[in-house]
Amino acid sequence: MRLILTSDTHLPKRARDLPAPLWSAIDAADVVVHAGDWVDEAALDAFEARSKRLIACYGNNDGAGLRSRLPEIAYADLDGVRIAVVHETGQAQGREQRCAARFPDVEVLVFGHSHIPWDTIASTGLRLLNPGSPTDRRRQPHATFMTADVAGGRLTAVELHRLPQR
Incomplete structure (x- = not known):
């Protein structure tokens, strides 16, 4: 099972559309995971139209319309891998311990908010993944997303x- 992990798309505030390589990856994926900050409901509509399966939550920049359609935390079982998706996890210091305590029954936590890619494993075995942002790299050298297999x-x-740089 092929997964695409993304977050902080901020459409159309930061970009009019996603980069073509990400859309191509979404079209080919079995599951798309989005960790919030869509900004516009049209972005969610586009993901729903192009994704075979979408697992997603809302972020701090998402208004009432998106919040009515998405949960604060999304949970899924992907062929035996239990995942949670949340936008914010707080400051980097102590993140693994906080998230392991908050999400004791999942194996993978996908999060966003910082626009900083992150891949660590807590002492409990919880894998924490932040795919960064495909449209707003902020202080990062590149805009990013992640792929994974189950x-x-x-x-x-x-x-x-x-x-690619825009």
């Missing part, structure tokens, strides 16, 4: 993808 009840092949 096979045999395990998350494998997690990869950060750098997008």
